[in-house]
Amino acid sequence: MKKDEILEKLKTVIYPGFKKSIVEFGFVKDIKEGDTPVIDVEIVSARPEVAKSVEDEIIRVLGKAKVNITQPKPPVEKSNTISGKNIAPQIKHFIMVSSGKGGVGKSTTTVNLAISMAKLGFKVGVLDADIYGPNIPRMLGSENLKPVVVGQNIRPIQTHGLEMMSMGVLIPEGQGLIWRGAMIMKAISQLLSDVSWSDLDVLFIDMPPGTGDAQLTLAQSVPVSAGICVTTPQKVALDDTKRSLDMFEKLHIPIAGIVENMSGFLCPDNGKEYDIFGKGTTEVIANEYNTEILAQIPIEIALREGGDEGKPISFYLPESVSSKRYEKAASRLWEIIQNIDSNSLADNSKIQPTHS
Ligand code: ADP
Numbered sequence: 001m002k003k004d005e006i007l008e009k010l011k012t013v014i015y016p017g018f019k020k021s022i023v024e025f026g027f028v029k030d031i032k033e034g035d036t037p038v039i040d041v042e043i044v045s046a047r048p049e050v051a052k053s054v055e056d057e058i059i060r061v062l063g064k065a066k067v068n069i070t071q072p073k074p075p076v077e078k079s080n081t082i083s084g085k086n087i088a089p090q091i092k093h094f095i096m097v098s099s100g101k102g103g104v105g106k107s108t109t110t111v112n113l114a115i116s117m118a119k120l121g122f123k124v125g126v127l128d129a130d131i132y133g134p135n136i137p138r139m140l141g142s143e144n145l146k147p148v149v150v151g152q153n154i155r156p157i158q159t160h161g162l163e164m165m166s167m168g169v170l171i172p173e174g175q176g177l178i179w180r181g182a183m184i185m186k187a188i189s190q191l192l193s194d195v196s197w198s199d200l201d202v203l204f205i206d207m208p209p210g211t212g213d214a215q216l217t218l219a220q221s222v223p224v225s226a227g228i229c230v231t232t233p234q235k236v237a238l239d240d241t242k243r244s245l246d247m248f249e250k251l252h253i254p255i256a257g258i259v260e261n262m263s264g265f266l267c268p269d270n271g272k273e274y275d276i277f278g279k280g281t282t283e284v285i286a287n288e289y290n291t292e293i294l295a296q297i298p299i300e301i302a303l304r305e306g307g308d309e310g311k312p313i314s315f316y317l318p319e320s321v322s323s324k325r326y327e328k329a330a331s332r333l334w335e336i337i338q339n340i341d342s343n344s345l346a347d348n349s350k351i352q353p354t355h356s
Contacts, residue, residue, distance in 0.1 A: 001033065001037060001062070002033060003031050003033055006031050006033070006037050006039070006062065007023065007028070007031060009061045009062055010022060010023050010028055010031075010039070010058065010061070010062075011023045011024070012061055013054065013057045013058055013061060014057075015027065015043070015054070016045075016050050016053045016054070017050075022041060022043070022054060022058075027041050027042055027043050027044075027054075028040070028041055029041065029042050029070075035064070036064050036065060036066055037062060037064075037065050037066070038065070038066045038067075038068065039058055039062075039065055039066070039067050039068070040068045040070070041054060041058070041067065041068070041069050041070070042069075042070040042071075043069060043070070043071055044072065045071065045072075046071055046072050048071075050071075051069045051071055054067075054069060055067045055069060078223040078224070078252060079218075079219035079220070079222075079223055079224040079251050079252045079253045080219065080220055080221065080222060080223045080224075083220040083221070085220060085221055085222070086221075086222050086223055087189060087192050087193040087221050087222060088192045088193060088197060088203070088222055090197065090198070090199045090200070091125070091197055091199070091200045091202075091203045091222070092199075092200065092201050092202065093201065093202045093203070093225040093226070093337050094202075094203050094205060094218075094222050094223065094224045094225055095202060095203070095204050095205065095224075095225060095226055095227070095228060095256070095333070095337070096205050096207055096215070096218060096219075096224050096226070096227045096228070096248075096253060097109060097110045097113075097204055097205060097206050097207060097227075097228045097230060098207045098209075098211075098215065098227060098228070098229055098230070098244045098247070098248070099207075099209050099229065099230045099231060099240070099244060100209065100210065100229075100231065100237065100239070100240020100241055100242075100243050100244045101209050101210070101237070101240050102132065102133060102209040104209075104230055104231055104232050104237070104261055104262070105230055105232070105259075105261035105262060105297070106130070106206060106207075106209065106230045107128070107130065107133075107135055107136055107139060107206050107307075108139065108261070108303065108307050109228070109230045109259050109261060109297070110126060110128075110136065110204050110205075110206040111126065111136060111139045111140060111307075111312050111314075112303075112312055112313060112314040112322070112323070112326040113204065113228075113259075113326055113329060113330055113333065114126045114162055114202075114204045115160055115161065115162065115312055115314040115315050115326075116314050116323070116326040116327045116329070116330035117201075117202055117204075117330040117333070117334065118160075118161040118162055119161070119314070119318075119327070119330075120330060120331060120334065122201040122202055122334070123163075123198065123199065123200045123201045123202075124161070124162050124163075124200060124201065124202050124203075124204070125156060125162060125163035125164065125165075125197055125198075125200045125202070125203040125204070126140075126162055126163070126164045126165075126203070126204050126205075126206065127164075127165055127166075127191055127192070127195075127203055127204070127205045127206070128164070128165070128166035128167055128168065128206045129167055129187075129188055129191060129205050129206060129207055129208065129214055129218070130167065130206050130207065130208045130209070131167050131171070131184055131187070131208050131214065132208050132209070134166045134167040134168030134171075135168075136164065136166050136168075136206055137157075137164070137166050137168055137169075138307075138308075138310060139306075139307045139310060139312060140159045140160055140162070140164060140310060140312065141159070141309070141310025141311060142157050142159045142164065142310070143168075143310070145157050145159075147165065147169055150196065152194065153194055153195065153196040154169070154194060154195050154196070155195075155196055156195050156196065156197055160312065160315050161315075163197060163198065163200065165191055165195045165197075167187060167191065170187055170190070170191070171187070181213045184208075184212075184213045184214050184217070185213055185214075185216075185217040188214055188217045188218055188221065189217065189221055192218075192221055192222060202334075202337075205218060210243075211243055211244065211246075211247040215247060215251065216251065219251040219252070219253060224251070224253045225254070225337050225340055225341075226253065226254050226255070226256035226333075226336060226337055226340055227244075227248040227253040227254070227255055227256060228256050228257060228258070228259060228294065228333070229241055229244040229245055229248070229255070229257075229258045229259070230258075230259045230261055231244075231258060231259070231260060231261065231282055232260070232261055232262045232263075232277055233260050233262070233263050233277045233278050233279050233280065233281045233282060234277045234278060234281070235278065235281060238281065238282070238285060241258065241282060241285055242285060245258075245285070245289045245291075249289075254340045255289055255290075255291040256291070256294065256333055256336045256337065256340075257286070257291050257292045257293060257294035257329075257332075257333070257336065258282050258285065258286050258291065258292070258293050258294065259293075259294050259295050259297065259329065260279070260280075260281075260282045260293055260295070260296045260297070261297045262276075262277060262297070262298070262299045263277070263279045263280075263296035263297060263298055264276065264277075264279050264296070264298040264299070265298060265299045266298040266299065266300045266301075266321055266322075268301055268302075273298050276299070279296065280296070294329040294332055294333060295325045295326060295328065295329035296325065297322050297325055297326070298321060298322065300313070300320065300321060300322045302317055302320055302322075303320075303322050313326075314326050314327070
């Protein structure tokens with residue numbers, strides 16, 4: 001069989017899970033003609049079953065062939081690879097919620113995603129590690145609740161189906177601004193190890209904005225499963241978003257996705273969405289970092305009111321536009337962290353699925 005003929009046949013070998021062939025993806029690296037043609041293929045999945053299926057299919061279309069498949073090594077690094085520490089081993093998944101700057105809706109996102117995930121039936125906790133503005137207790141209507149101390153440990157506050165603990169409990173209001181490196185690091189460690197979190201499926205951690213000591217401490221103290229970056233769609237916010245995503249990469253934290261907040265304005269009078277800040281700008285960055293937009297949340301008055309009044313929208317107005325989008329994002333996030341667990345996200349994130 002001639003090379004061209006072999007190539008034509010290989011064009012019918014579809015890469016598992018996608019609609020394009022191994023030729024279209026550029027995975028076929030070399031073809032040697034002969035009685036038994038030799039095909040060199042380099043795929044992006046580390047999973048043995050994907051390699052097996054590609055090999056079987058090549059042999060099926062060619063009749064006879066020797067197939068050499070090169071695969072990447074499975075990603076084994078976790079954020080705590082170097083330290084090897086896990087100071088809260090009873091928790092299955094740690095999700096770091098970050099933003100390049102303050103005021104973009106990071107806490108709002110954390111609270112509503114956490115509630116949406118709890119509604120799916122998972123055991124969920126929220127750790128408010130935002131030292132500069134620990135406002136999760138207020139958003140959950142529990143700012144006046146005092147946590148109970150049992151022996152050496154603090155019991156997390158139970159609210160809206162979640163366990164919650166906040167930096168605000170450890171530091172008097174307004175003092176966070178004068179805290180520096182070592183103090184922040186100690187506080188984060190304590191919030192993880194001295195709080196009696198139960199066997200949670202997911203702990204969402206609302207980080208201080210930016211990229212600093214808190215992020216590093218967290219990444220070294222526990223194996224962070226995934227990071228979520230919250231941003232607004234203005235072009236000027238994009239550099240901050242990139243810095244956040246770069247930080248995840250440096251800390252070996254798989255990126256679960258971006259939440260584009262204040263993405264359009266939902267007019268309460270007519271239910272229409274108006275594009276104020278330039279919706280959808282984050283898509284380019286999501287592509288650049290091989291990740292996705294988990295949700296586009298509009299400016300919705302009920303969302304702000306819910307935050308101010310301690311009545312989170314996902315709990316009290318489950319039918320609202322934002323609540324529905326948070327719900328969808330929570331299901332997708334669960335899917336993503338399962339994939340990260342079984343390494344398949346790292347495999348598939350390197351190529352774009354052919355939706356079109
Ligand atoms: P961050 O944690 O990034 O500092 P917050 O979550 O505290 O930001 O949000 C800042 C303010 O903006 C809060 O008053 C919050 O209720 C409001 N807000 C956040 N997202 C939205 C939204 N999509 N629609 C309306 N208000 C919002």
